[in-house]
Amino acid sequence: MRGSSHVVSDVMTHTVVAxxxxxPFKDIVKLMEQWKVSALPxxxxxxxxxxxxxxxxxxxxxxxxxxxxxxxxxLGxxxxLGxLTDLAKAGGVSAxxxxxxxxxxxxxDATLAEAARIMAQRKVKRLPVVNDVGxxxxxxxxxxxxxxxxxxxxxxxxxxxxxxxSYLFPAPVEPIRxxxxxxxxxxxxxxxxxxxxxxxxxxxxxxxGVVDVECHLAGGSATE
Numbered sequence: 001m002r003g004s005s006h007v008v009s010d011v012m013t014h015t016v017v018a019x020x021x022x023x024p025f026k027d028i029v030k031l032m033e034q035w036k037v038s039a040l041p042x043x044x045x046x047x048x049x050x051x052x053x054x055x056x057x058x059x060x061x062x063x064x065x066x067x068x069x070x071x072x073x074x075l076g077x078x079x080x081l082g083x084l085t086d087l088a089k090a091g092g093v094s095a096x097x098x099x100x101x102x103x104x105x106x107x108x109d110a111t112l113a114e115a116a117r118i119m120a121q122r123k124v125k126r127l128p129v130v131n132d133v134g135x136x137x138x139x140x141x142x143x144x145x146x147x148x149x150x151x152x153x154x155x156x157x158x159x160x161x162x163x164x165x166s167y168l169f170p171a172p173v174e175p176i177r178x179x180x181x182x183x184x185x186x187x188x189x190x191x192x193x194x195x196x197x198x199x200x201x202x203x204x205x206x207x208x209g210v211v212d213v214e215c216h217l218a219g220g221s222a223t224e
Contacts, residue, residue, distance in 0.1 A: 006208050008115050009108035011147045012129050012138035018043045021050065021096040025061070028053055028095060037139075041128040042099045047136045049128045051099030057089055058098060064090040105130045108137055112145050112208065119145075151209035153180040160185055160210075164203045168196050176217070183211030194219025 017031055018041040031040060032055065039054035063086070092098040106115050106127045115127060119142060129138040157180040165176045169191050176189035185204050191197070194217075201215040 005111045005113075006148055007108065008106055008110045008112065008129055008140050009138070011112065011144040012108065012140040013144065014138045016041065016128075016136060016139045018047070018049075018136060019053065019095050020044065021094065021099075023095040025058070025093050025098065028098070029058065037126070039124070039126050040095075041103065041136055041139070042095045042101075043136055048134045049103045049105060049130050049136050051095070051101035052103045052124075052126075052128065053095050053099040054124075057092075057100060060086040060090040061092070103128055105134075106140060107131070112148065115140055116145050148208040149183060149211065151183075153183065156180045156183065156185065156207060156209050159207050160187075160204050163207065164200055168200055168203070180210075183209060184214065185210055185212070186214045186216065188216045190218045192219070 017035050017037070019028060019031065021042055021044055023042075028040060032038065039052050041049050042051040042053055044050050089098050104118065104122045104124055104127060106118055106129055108129050108131065118127060119125065126139055126141045128136055129140055131137055157178045160178050160180070165178060165187070169176055169189075171192070173190040173192055176187060176191070179186045179188070185207075187200060187204065197215055197217045197219070200217060201213045204210060204213045204215075
């Protein structure tokens with residue numbers, strides 16, 4: 001069976017705005033507003049990603065605006081709360097001071113499922129896409145990962161027929177019908193081996209862009 005997984009390079013944004021380690025705080029805020037993004041890769045040299053600066057990295061400056069960092073450190077209040085990193089970033093003035101490093105990145109050949117898993121585990125909304133030597137190639141966001149659900153129903157139906165039905169049921173008792181509406185796949189027909197029904201449902205659900213699968217396949221033989 002031929003795989004149908006899309007990879008990060010299929011959906012990522014290739015035009016990316018990034019900043020150098022010396023980028024001033026105010027310039028970072030301006031770029032985020034201009035490009036409508038919540039985070040920016042920080043690069044050095046010819047484009048090697050060394051970190052990411054996000055809105056969360058910038059907010060401590062506002063949060064601790066009316067505070068005296070030295071006083072709070074001496075009291076140990078923020079040490080106890082695990083806020084020393086935020087406290088340090090409150091005094092940051094450049095990308096190097098503010099960024100989270102090392103950057104959480106993904107390879108362009110990673111599957112969308114792998115990228116989604118990284119985002120969920122690391123609690124980030126965007127991932128810089130880097131090649132084997134860490135050079136920036138693009139950015140993939142949560143919205144990008146959802147693009148597969150924009151695939152037309154007929155395109156999904158054709159892939160399910162080709163990759164699932166033809167693979168599992170080369171000689172069905174009666175033709176297997178594949179219908180797709182709003183991303184929901186419905187399989188109807190009679191097959192020889194009922195044990196393959198859950199396999200068919202699982203493989204159809206694995207086709208990227210499929211929202212759900214309804215399986216109405218019945219086991220039987222040609223003499224029934």
